[in-house]
Amino acid sequence: MSRRMLALCLGLSLAACGGSETNDQATTNEAAVNTATAQAQSRTDIAEALGQSSDHSSFMQAIETAGLTQTLRGVGPYTVFAPNNAAFAAIPAETREGLNSVAQRERLIALLSYHIVPGTVTAQDIGRAIDSGQGGRAELATVAGDNITLSRDGDALVVTDGSGARARIAQADQLHSNGVVHGIDAVLMPATE
Amino acid sequence: MRKLMLLAGVAALSVSLPVVAKENQGRGKGGGGQPAAERSQGGQGNAQRGRGGGGGNDNVQRARGRDDSPRIASRGGGNDRGNQERSARDRNDDRRSAVRAARSNDRVDRQADRDERRVERAIRDERRVVREAREVRGNRQDVRDARRSESRDWRDWSERRLVAADRFRDDLRVWRGDSRPGIRADGCPPGLAKQNALCMPPGQYRKAQFIGQRSPISSWAYNVPDRYSYRFVDNDDWFYRYDDEGYVYRFDRDSGLVNSIVPLFGSDLLIGEPLPLGYEVYNLPMAYRSYYPDSSDYMYRYDDSAIYRVNNDSGLIEGIVALLTGGVGGLGGLGIGDTLPRGYDAYNLPMDYRDQYVDSDDAWYRYADSSIYQVDPQTRLIQEVISLIL
Numbered sequence: 001m002s003r004r005m006l007a008l009c010l011g012l013s014l015a016a017c018g019g020s021e022t023n024d025q026a027t028t029n030e031a032a033v034n035t036a037t038a039q040a041q042s043r044t045d046i047a048e049a050l051g052q053s054s055d056h057s058s059f060m061q062a063i064e065t066a067g068l069t070q071t072l073r074g075v076g077p078y079t080v081f082a083p084n085n086a087a088f089a090a091i092p093a094e095t096r097e098g099l100n101s102v103a104q105r106e107r108l109i110a111l112l113s114y115h116i117v118p119g120t121v122t123a124q125d126i127g128r129a130i131d132s133g134q135g136g137r138a139e140l141a142t143v144a145g146d147n148i149t150l151s152r153d154g155d156a157l158v159v160t161d162g163s164g165a166r167a168r169i170a171q172a173d174q175l176h177s178n179g180v181v182h183g184i185d186a187v188l189m190p191a192t193e
Numbered sequence: 194m195r196k197l198m199l200l201a202g203v204a205a206l207s208v209s210l211p212v213v214a215k216e217n218q219g220r221g222k223g224g225g226g227q228p229a230a231e232r233s234q235g236g237q238g239n240a241q242r243g244r245g246g247g248g249g250n251d252n253v254q255r256a257r258g259r260d261d262s263p264r265i266a267s268r269g270g271g272n273d274r275g276n277q278e279r280s281a282r283d284r285n286d287d288r289r290s291a292v293r294a295a296r297s298n299d300r301v302d303r304q305a306d307r308d309e310r311r312v313e314r315a316i317r318d319e320r321r322v323v324r325e326a327r328e329v330r331g332n333r334q335d336v337r338d339a340r341r342s343e344s345r346d347w348r349d350w351s352e353r354r355l356v357a358a359d360r361f362r363d364d365l366r367v368w369r370g371d372s373r374p375g376i377r378a379d380g381c382p383p384g385l386a387k388q389n390a391l392c393m394p395p396g397q398y399r400k401a402q403f404i405g406q407r408s409p410i411s412s413w414a415y416n417v418p419d420r421y422s423y424r425f426v427d428n429d430d431w432f433y434r435y436d437d438e439g440y441v442y443r444f445d446r447d448s449g450l451v452n453s454i455v456p457l458f459g460s461d462l463l464i465g466e467p468l469p470l471g472y473e474v475y476n477l478p479m480a481y482r483s484y485y486p487d488s489s490d491y492m493y494r495y496d497d498s499a500i501y502r503v504n505n506d507s508g509l510i511e512g513i514v515a516l517l518t519g520g521v522g523g524l525g526g527l528g529i530g531d532t533l534p535r536g537y538d539a540y541n542l543p544m545d546y547r548d549q550y551v552d553s554d555d556a557w558y559r560y561a562d563s564s565i566y567q568v569d570p571q572t573r574l575i576q577e578v579i580s581l582i583l
Binding site for chain 1 (some may be wrong): 215439448463464465481484502510511512513514516517518534535537538539540541542543544559560561562
C-alpha cells in the first residue's frame, strides 16, 4: 500500500484499506487506523461542542432552524466562525425573527454558510497567511461562495465581511473531530449584489 | 513614546516657568530662581534703592550699598565713632545679609522643588491625557465598529441577494422570426436538447411561450404564495405574479410584458419540502458516496453545492449534511493547470494530512471538497489534485 493511501486511510478513519501488502503491514496499518479512529472519536464534533456552549446558543438555534446541524456533525472538515449570543442580539429584532422563520430558511442558510470555510484553518494558519500575504490580509473562501478577509489588529485576529464590518476572533482554535471553531463577536454579512 | 513624554515635559516647563517668574515678581524680596552671582552684578540704581530700605530688592542689593560706603562716608564726615558704629552696623548687615541669603537659598530650593513637582505633575497629566485619548480613540473605534455593524442593512442584503439568486433566466428572449421565444441551448443536456430549443422541461417550455407576451394571469394583485414570497420581491424593474399552476412570471415594469418565468417546484431542494421530480437518481459527488449512501432510512441528494438528506418515511427533505465549495468561487471542477481561486490564502488541510503535505517554497497544499490541491506558489496554478476517495 502506498504511503498516500495509508495516509488517506488514517485520515478518513476507514478500515477498508485492503491491498497487496503483507499481513504484517496490514496489521500495522490496521492498528494505526484504530489509533487514529480512537483519537478522532475522543473529541466531540462541532455541532455537539457548540451545542454545549452557553455562549453560542443563538448560533446553534439558527443552525438547527436552517437544517445544518447534520453538516456540523458530518465528516467535514470545516472551519466555523461562530458568532456569540451578543453578536446575534445586535441584529435588528425584526430581521432576526424573520431569519428564524421557516419561510426565510434559504436566506438563513446563505447567511450561516458565510460563516463556514472548507478545511481546518487554525489561528496559526491564518496568522501565517496574513504575514506572508500582501497588505497584511488573507482571504478565505466560505462554502457560501463569498470570501471573508482576515487581518491583525494588535494581537487579535479580525474578520472583515462583505459589508466591511469587522468581527474579532475572541476564542480561537477550538479543535473538534470534524474541524475547528473560532468564536467571533459579530455576525458576518455577505456583500450585497 | 519616549519622545512624546520628553515633549510633554518640555511643554509643561514652558508653561510653568513664566508663571513662577511672575509669582516671584509679586513677592518683592525673593531673588527668584536667579543665581546670587548674577544678582550681584546689578547697577547702582539698585544700591541706592537698597539704602532707601526699599522692599523691592534683596540682601545682595544691600551688600552693594556697602560697596558704596566710601561715597557715603565722604558725605557723613570723618568721625571715628561714627565709623565704628558704621562698621558694627555693617557687620550686623553682613549677618543679616547672610541669613537673608540662606533664607533666599531655601526659597530657591523650595521653588525648585515646586517647579520640579509642577513638571512631574505636568508629565503625569500629559500621560493621562495621552492615555485617555487612546482610550477614547479605542472606544471610538469600537463604537464605529458597533455602529457599522448595527447600521448594516440586513433587509437590503437579504432582498438583493435573493433576487440575484433566483432562478429566472435572463437569456430568454423573444424569438424573432418565429412565434415562439427562444434561446441558444449551450450546455443543454442531450435529453432536454431533444425536447425543445429552450432546453426546458416540456411543462416549462409551454409556459415559456408567454415570454414577451401580455400577462396570461387575470389578476394583477400580488399572488405569489407566502412560502416563496421572500424570493420574489417587486421592485422598480420587475414585478412577480403566480399562475396557480406552479410557475411565477417576472414582468417588465415598463412594458408590462412577461420577461421570464420560473417553476416554483423542482427548481431546487427545500428543507421541509418533498423531494421534487428529477431527483430520483442518486447523484452525490464521488468523494462523498462512501459517507452518504442511500439506505432504508435516508436518501441523499446533491444540489447547488449541498448534500441533502431525505427521510424515507416522511418523504421530506430533513436537512443538509454537507456543504461543498462547488464550481463557483470554489475548487470544485478545477483541475491541473487551472488557477487557484481567491480565498485560499491560508493552509487549511485536515489535521490528519498535515504531516504529509506541508507548504514549502515549491508547493502549497489546499483542501476543498474532499480533495487536496497541490499548487505552485509562484504561478498559483494547480499542479496536482489528490482525491481523498478510497
